[in-house]
Structures are given as structure tokens and as C-alpha cells.
Amino acid sequence: xxxxxxxxxxxxxxxxxxxxxxxxxxxxxxxxxxxxxxxxxxxxxxxxxxxxxxxxxxxxxxxxxxxxxxxxxxxxxxxxxxxxxxxxxxxxxxxxxxxxxxxxxxxxxxxxxxxxxxxxxxxxxxxxxxxxxxxxxxxxxxxxxxxxxxxxxxxxxxxxxxxxxxxxxxxxxxxxxxxxxxxxxxxxxxxxxxxxxxxxxxxxxxxxxxxxxxxxxxxxxxxxxxxxxxxxxxxxxxxxxxxxxxxxxxxxxxxxxxxxxxxxxxxxxxxxxxxxxxxxxxxxxxxxxxxxxxxxxxxxxxxxxxxxxxxxxxxxxxxxxxxxxxxxxxxxxxxxxxxxxxxxxxxxxxxxxxxxxxxxxxxxxxxxxxxxxxxxxxxxxxxxxxxxxxxxxxxxxxxxxxxxxxxxxxxxxxxxxxxxxxxxxxxxxxxxx
Amino acid sequence: xxxxxxxxxxxxxxxxxxxxxxxxxxxxxxxxxxxxxxxxxxxxxxxxxxxxxxxxxxxxxxxxxxxxxxxxxxxxxxxxxxxxxxxxxxxxxxxxxxxxxxxxxxxxxxxxxxxxxxxxxxxxxxxxxxxxxxxxxxxxxxxxxxxxxxxxxxxxxxxxxxxxxxxxxxxxxxxxxxxxxxxxxxxxxxxxxxxxxxxxxxxxxxxxxxxxxxxxxxxxxxxxxxxxxxxxxxxxxxxxxxxxxxxxxxxxxxxxxxxxxxxxxxxxxxxxxxxxxxxxxxxxxxxxxxxxxxxxxxxxxxxxxxxxxxxxxxxxxxxxxxxxxxxxxxxxxxxxxxxxxxxxxxxxxxxxxxxxxxxxxxxxxxxxxxxxxxxxxxxxxxxx
Numbered sequence: 001x002x003x004x005x006x007x008x009x010x011x012x013x014x015x016x017x018x019x020x021x022x023x024x025x026x027x028x029x030x031x032x033x034x035x036x037x038x039x040x041x042x043x044x045x046x047x048x049x050x051x052x053x054x055x056x057x058x059x060x061x062x063x064x065x066x067x068x069x070x071x072x073x074x075x076x077x078x079x080x081x082x083x084x085x086x087x088x089x090x091x092x093x094x095x096x097x098x099x100x101x102x103x104x105x106x107x108x109x110x111x112x113x114x115x116x117x118x119x120x121x122x123x124x125x126x127x128x129x130x131x132x133x134x135x136x137x138x139x140x141x142x143x144x145x146x147x148x149x150x151x152x153x154x155x156x157x158x159x160x161x162x163x164x165x166x167x168x169x170x171x172x173x174x175x176x177x178x179x180x181x182x183x184x185x186x187x188x189x190x191x192x193x194x195x196x197x198x199x200x201x202x203x204x205x206x207x208x209x210x211x212x213x214x215x216x217x218x219x220x221x222x223x224x225x226x227x228x229x230x231x232x233x234x235x236x237x238x239x240x241x242x243x244x245x246x247x248x249x250x251x252x253x254x255x256x257x258x259x260x261x262x263x264x265x266x267x268x269x270x271x272x273x274x275x276x277x278x279x280x281x282x283x284x285x286x287x288x289x290x291x292x293x294x295x296x297x298x299x300x301x302x303x304x305x306x307x308x309x310x311x312x313x314x315x316x317x318x319x320x321x322x323x324x325x326x327x328x329x330x331x332x333x334x335x336x337x338x339x340x341x342x343x344x345x346x347x348x349x350x351x352x353x354x355x356x357x358x359x360x361x362x363x364x365x366x367x368x369x370x371x372x373x374x375x376x377x378x379x380x381x382x383x384x385x386x387x388x389x390x391x392x393x394x395x396x397x398x399x400x401x402x403x404x405x406x407x408x409x410x411x412x413x414x415x416x417x418x419x420x421x422x423x424x425x426x427x428x429x430x431x432x433x
Numbered sequence: 434x435x436x437x438x439x440x441x442x443x444x445x446x447x448x449x450x451x452x453x454x455x456x457x458x459x460x461x462x463x464x465x466x467x468x469x470x471x472x473x474x475x476x477x478x479x480x481x482x483x484x485x486x487x488x489x490x491x492x493x494x495x496x497x498x499x500x501x502x503x504x505x506x507x508x509x510x511x512x513x514x515x516x517x518x519x520x521x522x523x524x525x526x527x528x529x530x531x532x533x534x535x536x537x538x539x540x541x542x543x544x545x546x547x548x549x550x551x552x553x554x555x556x557x558x559x560x561x562x563x564x565x566x567x568x569x570x571x572x573x574x575x576x577x578x579x580x581x582x583x584x585x586x587x588x589x590x591x592x593x594x595x596x597x598x599x600x601x602x603x604x605x606x607x608x609x610x611x612x613x614x615x616x617x618x619x620x621x622x623x624x625x626x627x628x629x630x631x632x633x634x635x636x637x638x639x640x641x642x643x644x645x646x647x648x649x650x651x652x653x654x655x656x657x658x659x660x661x662x663x664x665x666x667x668x669x670x671x672x673x674x675x676x677x678x679x680x681x682x683x684x685x686x687x688x689x690x691x692x693x694x695x696x697x698x699x700x701x702x703x704x705x706x707x708x709x710x711x712x713x714x715x716x717x718x719x720x721x722x723x724x725x726x727x728x729x730x731x732x733x734x735x736x737x738x739x740x741x742x743x744x745x746x747x748x749x750x751x752x753x754x755x756x757x758x759x760x761x762x763x764x765x766x767x768x769x770x771x772x773x774x775x776x777x778x779x780x781x782x783x784x785x786x787x788x789x790x791x792x793x794x795x796x797x798x799x800x801x802x803x804x805x806x807x808x809x810x811x812x813x814x815x816x817x
Binding site for chain 1: 463466467468469470471472473474475476477478482483484485486487488489515517519521522523525528529531532535536538539542543546564566567584
């Protein structure tokens, strides 16, 4: 994706960044696949997905891009997003007005054409919303209504027109990529389609997504977060990484390390719960460490709450670390772990140098190294090593709580323990023999 | 060793605040190390809450020291109490020192198992070749040894480690090691009899003397001067030096002399500077860094010279400025618990004047002046 800053599309793209994470990941490249941007086409798709999920029945979502080749046409890029989910309440579209004002009139006139109907509605309603209109009462213009004659269905279609720019090809490319990511949601009961058409030209190109209908999963049994996991894994495995050598070393699913997290916020005022789910997938390739993150929130009509996203992300990172502790040791943990081989060697050396069989047997029994007559120093050392590493990994995510750590000897009269390390100051060097 | 133990018990038996390092036989010391290992492994392998144990080391700091006055004599000593300094592997800054403790323990365990004793210097080279990552200088080794002493609460010699002594003796003293020849210290050359670092050996020595005084001399040069002049033929005395800060063996033998010849007062001849007073205090009270064992060897040492009253004897040109190191030592001494008032006054005078003087300055009155000076002071009872 090129980075031309001129177009509104690019501007829209860069206008939203997820806040940086506090917990450092030891990765050299991190790519965030935050899907939900408050930008017209993208936000529209997001809301469409939400409406589909809320309908709790199989739905279809279609995004289409029609590009007119006629140079005379002022705003020839027609984007429409339609879905068969629950009807729209329209209020969410008002959130786009800030963006409308930030975009120049030549690029987008701030108008949206909305057609929507709820399952219990008698008619299909059409509206034109002009987000640039100052007077709020004049924003909505009701257009012709079509009666349904007792047919039961629901859905929404939203159309807008953007100006035709040179970089619209890049935009299309990006949109295709974006749509692929939408597919990754693998929302149950949702079929997604993307159509791109160029009309008025001898060579018209049509692109349809998805090409493979097997990507549609109507099953409602698998939880949404598992769907996200599955989708992100597929993405990662199918060269979702873009390191320059697009290597094929991600063939094995088992190399993927996955963490999931969720956060909830029940807002009583709005009488709807906010729920955010996050999936992180990390894979080490020969040259690099790649990390993908996917977050998804289920609310209708509002931006994902940044605080909730952060909370869910932290939860996902925590689980990732807990499941794969050895791979994600903090810097501190790594430093401490460096000392383990020497320490294990020392203690094993002491044990094996003893001529006290009882002492050695007791050590072996504690370590559960096996009850052979001849226990090797290597076996003892490995056992000690492995136990220490495991303890370091386990404790790595927690704050180091000294209260819980046992002392080597039970000491009498422990009044106030000094927490300092043992390097006494040089002032006593005068008396140091 | 039994002799020292009995004395120690009667003086300090009732005092529960004092933390002491036990004098152990090799099997006893090894047993303690084995307990350490077993405890460590038990914590590692705990099914419910495996952990890497923290090492509780008796804190060797002035905050954890106190001054004890002897019940039966006027010997006071510095001792360490039960404040701990916890060494943990999980703190990256501690981790190396943590491993050092185990490395030293492993080495000492093997040494004791072979029935040997090593000097600190030898131990340094062994550890340096085996684990250079952890031991880069002698100080690392010495500190780690003291950590093991304070962890296991046994003396350094119990671990199989000796520190070589720089000390020497000369004078009206006959030493007799069992099954060896007697050594008459009054007929030796000016460098005297070298004190061994082996406390066991020192404890076995039989001591015979008709001296009236023991004189502790700070510096080797002064010791040799007095030895050459055979001061001890004019004044029936024993001269002892550790050639600087006293090592434990020198203190040990001084203590034995004071116990064996309890009527012999002990006088110190040190430079007039904070370091000299610090040396005197170490003989007198013991040290903090080896506080778990050195309290045993405190002696009632009196300050003969150089003192403030002697300054008129020193030519102006012989005075030197106090250096930053002197000021550091002075500060440390002034804030200590054990400094007597009269010693404190002397130290304050040094600091106020900002000057120091060496004993050698007395040579300006002639090379035989020193002997006369010492004799006069003793006879006049001019000591504090």
C-alpha cells in the first residue's frame, strides 16, 4: 500500500491508530489489523457486520465499489454497503459528521443514501443524510417509502460517492485487503461479498470476493472468539506476513502461538453491553518474529471503547505469555535465567562430590531424577536447571513478591529484614580483612 | 580452641542478641552445607509452590552491630545481631552474588571432604580458573566467603579457608607447638616470628613468657626498628605487629596472649591519624565485616602513642595534611558506637587540626628516642 498523503482515503486510514501497548513484546515487527476505522466505507462495513451479528440469523453482507471511467463525472466512485441484518436506527451515521467536515467537499459531499428496514417494519425507508448540513433538523431528508406487503425481512443499504482520484487503484487494493481481513472474523452466519466494477470502459474489470465459498461458516456452535482465532491463524499462515522474503516457513500451524482476551463493560445507561475480544498470533520465522493482533468489539453504532480494547489486549497478552511462558520471558527474566546453568552446575557438583550416600539419595529423591544406583551429575544438573527455569517463567508475569519466597534457613528473630542486596558499602573496607 | 570457647561462653552466654559464628569440625560444616542443599532442593521441587529460596545473610553493617561490654573484664567488643540481608536470584542485581555463594560453598565442601585447608589466595585462583565469570578479583572471593560464613553461621576456618597472616612476634616469649621444637622469640632476627594463618595451630601453641607488657605496633618498619634495638631487653615485653590492619590470626594470637598472661597490659603504638586509631579499635573491639567471629578476639588494648599530648615532640615539618581517605575513616569512626570519649577527643583534634603525623617523626630526636619514649610512657602510666 503506497503512502500518498494527499487523498482522503489515506487520510482516513491514518486517522485512527490504536494506542500503543504498555506491555512490550519481544518482536521485531508488529502489525496491527485493527479493522474498525471511523471512515466512511470502513465504518459502514463495521456497522453492517454488527447489524448482522445482532440479527442472530444467517446474513449476507455485500460491499460494492463502482468506478466510472467517465472523466466528466464529478464523484464517480460509488461505494455501497448492504446487509441483511437488523434494521439501522440511523443515529450511528451521525458519528460520521466529524469526518465529513474534515474531508474536503471535492472529495466527498458528505451525503449518504440509506435504505433500511427492520424485521417488524411494514415498509422500507429511504433517507438522505447530509452530514455537512449545519441545521440538525435539515440533516435528514426522508425519501420515498416502499411498502413490504407483509413480507418479513430486514436489511440496510448505505451508499456514498467519493471523487475519482489517481490513487484509487491503491484504494481498491487496500479495500480488497481490508475485506480479506473482514473475512477473517468468520462471524458465524455471515456471508461476505465484495464487488468491484469498472463501468463505461471497454476493459471492465470485475473483482468478486470471496472466490471460495468454503470460507463461509454458518455454524453457530463455535464461539466468536474461536472464529477469530481460526481466521487469524489462516491469515498468518497464508503469508499474512510481508517480510521481504515472503518465505514459506509458516507452513506449520503448530509454530503459531496464540493468546486471546476479552473485556466487558456493561453500561446501564445505554442498556447495551460492550464486549471486546482480542486475538494475538505470534510466529517466529527464520528471520523474524511476526505478531498479528485482531480485535473485535460487539456493540452497535459506536467506536470500540479504547479502554476496553486495551483491557482485552492485556488479557490476550497475559494468556499468550501464560501458555507459552518460555518464549516470552521479560528482559529481567532472561537476565536471571542466564545464571541458572552455572548455579545448577554448582549445586549438582556439590551433591555428586559427596561421599555420603544418604545425602545423595535424599537429593535424588527430592529431584525425582530416578532411582538408579548410579545417578549422573548431568541428570542432577538438568533436573535442577529445568526446575529453576520453570519457576522463573512462572514468576515472570507477576510482580516479584518476596513475602511468598521461602528462606533457605528458618531464621529466628526476623525483625525488619533488609531488602538490600548484600554488597556492603566500602566504608567498611577499613575493617575488611 | 576449647579454651577460647569456654571463655566466650562465660562472657556472652547470657546475651541473646549476639549472633555468633560457630567453630565447626569439617564433618559438621559439611553437614550444614548439606542441609542448605536439601532445603534448596525441597523448595525447588515443592509440588504446590516451587520456589527458588532466598538466602538470609546476617547483615554486616553498622546498623546491625552493637557494642558489648564484658562481664568479667573490661573487654568490650563489637558484635552483630539478627538483622538479615536477603540475597535473591530473582533480583538481577543480586543474582551474581547469589551464585557466588553457592560456588564457594561447593568449593569448600570439596576442600573439607579432602581434609584440606586452603588460603584465601589459593581459593581465589581455583575459583578464577573454574568460574571466571563470577570471580574476577580477590575481593569477590573474600566477600563471598563472608557471605557463606554469615549464611551458615560458622567461622571461615570451619569452611576450610584460612587467611594468611602478615603478623609477626618477637620478644620475651617462648612458643611451643606440640611435637615441635620450642621457639625462643627473644633470639630471633629483626623480622621476628611469622604468625601462621592457621587458627587451629595457633590454638595448640603453648605459650611461656616472663614479659610485663605486650606492645602492638602498627607498622612493620617500627617493629623492625624496635626489634633491632632489642627493646624487649630493656623493657620486658612482647612486640607484635600485623603490618597494618590486623588479620584475624594476629588478633587471635594477641587474644591468646592476653588470656594466658592476664596481668600483661596491652599497649598500642600507632600513627597519629584516623587509620591508626581504626587499627587500634580493630584490635580492641573486633570488626564488622567479620563480626560473627571477631568478637571473640577483642582485647583490652590501651593507646600509648602517638597521641595529642605528644605533638610538641613532633617537628612542624613532619606533619602532613589529612587526606580524603583519612577523613572518610574519621567520619566512620566518629559515627560508630564503640568510640570511647578520650579516643573521640583525639580523633576530633586530628580532624580539627586537619593534620596527621607518623611515629617515625620521633626519630628526629635520634634513633634511640623511640625506645625511651615508650618506656617513659609506660612507666608514667601515660596511656588511654
